[in-house]
Amino acid sequence: MNILLPSFTLWQRELVRFFRQRSRIVGALGTPLVFWFLLGSGIGRSFSLPTSTGEMNYMEYFFPGTVVMILLFTSIFSTISIIDDRKEGFLQSVLVAPIPRSAIVLGKISGSTTLALIQGMMFMALAPTVIDLSLSAIPMTLLVLGMVAFGLTALGYCIAWSLDSTQGFHAIMNLFLIPLWLLSGAVFPATGAPPWLQWVIAVNPVTYGVAATRWSMYGTERYAAMGGPAPGISMVVIAVFAVAMFGVALAVTQKR
Numbered sequence: 001m002n003i004l005l006p007s008f009t010l011w012q013r014e015l016v017r018f019f020r021q022r023s024r025i026v027g028a029l030g031t032p033l034v035f036w037f038l039l040g041s042g043i044g045r046s047f048s049l050p051t052s053t054g055e056m057n058y059m060e061y062f063f064p065g066t067v068v069m070i071l072l073f074t075s076i077f078s079t080i081s082i083i084d085d086r087k088e089g090f091l092q093s094v095l096v097a098p099i100p101r102s103a104i105v106l107g108k109i110s111g112s113t114t115l116a117l118i119q120g121m122m123f124m125a126l127a128p129t130v131i132d133l134s135l136s137a138i139p140m141t142l143l144v145l146g147m148v149a150f151g152l153t154a155l156g157y158c159i160a161w162s163l164d165s166t167q168g169f170h171a172i173m174n175l176f177l178i179p180l181w182l183l184s185g186a187v188f189p190a191t192g193a194p195p196w197l198q199w200v201i202a203v204n205p206v207t208y209g210v211a212a213t214r215w216s217m218y219g220t221e222r223y224a225a226m227g228g229p230a231p232g233i234s235m236v237v238i239a240v241f242a243v244a245m246f247g248v249a250l251a252v253t254q255k256r
Contacts, residue, residue, distance in 0.1 A: 003106065006099040010107025011114065014078065018115050025119070031073065032123065036066040039187070056222070060130045064213040065186025068206065070123055071116045071149045072181050076173055078112035079156035083166050101253045109153050109249065116149035117142065133217055141216040147238045148209035154245030161252050184210045191227045208237035 085091040127133045163169050184206040201207050212234040215223040
């Protein structure tokens with residue numbers, strides 16, 4: 001109870017703050033929607049991927065990558081509040097409270113993960129317009145998105161905890177987090193990239209999150225035509241990534 005109650009309280013605070021700040025919904029959903037529509041419309045006629053059930057257009061190929069982009073944006077917007085909480089004194093009040101610091105990490109990351117899933121599910125309402133998504137695939141897709149969101153949020157938490165400037169956080173975001181998504185196979189297939197870029201994509205953990213999301217949405221047969229990592233390997237990598245990032249978040253929070 002010494003961990004669960006404060007964790008639940010911080011989780012609840014994240015949701016309350018989110019629904020009171022409607023601009024965050026617009027920012028987290030609007031930007032990926034514009035990316036998906038504009039890139040899909042512009043590249044759509046020059047992109048064609050043969051699959052077992054016919055040709056796949058670019059908007060269909062790019063859809064899972066856009067969902068992961070929403071998770072990434074949510075983790076950025078959620079964890080940047082750590083810097084604001086520190087400036088306002090709220091974080092110092094939590095740190096001196098008689099609770100374990102692991103409760104702070106669990107509450108913050110689980111709250112942001114919940115928000116990412118909510119926004120991801122809102123965008124997935126557009127899936128029937130481009131994807132033949134079966135109801136049986138939804139539970140596995142939510143599981144994959146949950147693990148990806150947890151890992152990305154923990155990564156954002158680690159970055160935000162060590163910074164004291166929102167400007168610095170945005171600089172790190174543009175330099176580090178956005179390229180993680182761009183070099184994950186979300187925008188273009190890794191098979192057509194230069195060898196050095198294929199190596200970068202292969203060591204990028206977000207690559208396996210995008211791959212697992214595609215596999216859960218499209219199924220094994222259609223996913224095999226995309227030439228991505230094996231589904232089992234992708235699931236293991238994103239699970240290890242989520243656990244590792246949570247461990248790092250615990251370590252940086254425990255540091256005095």
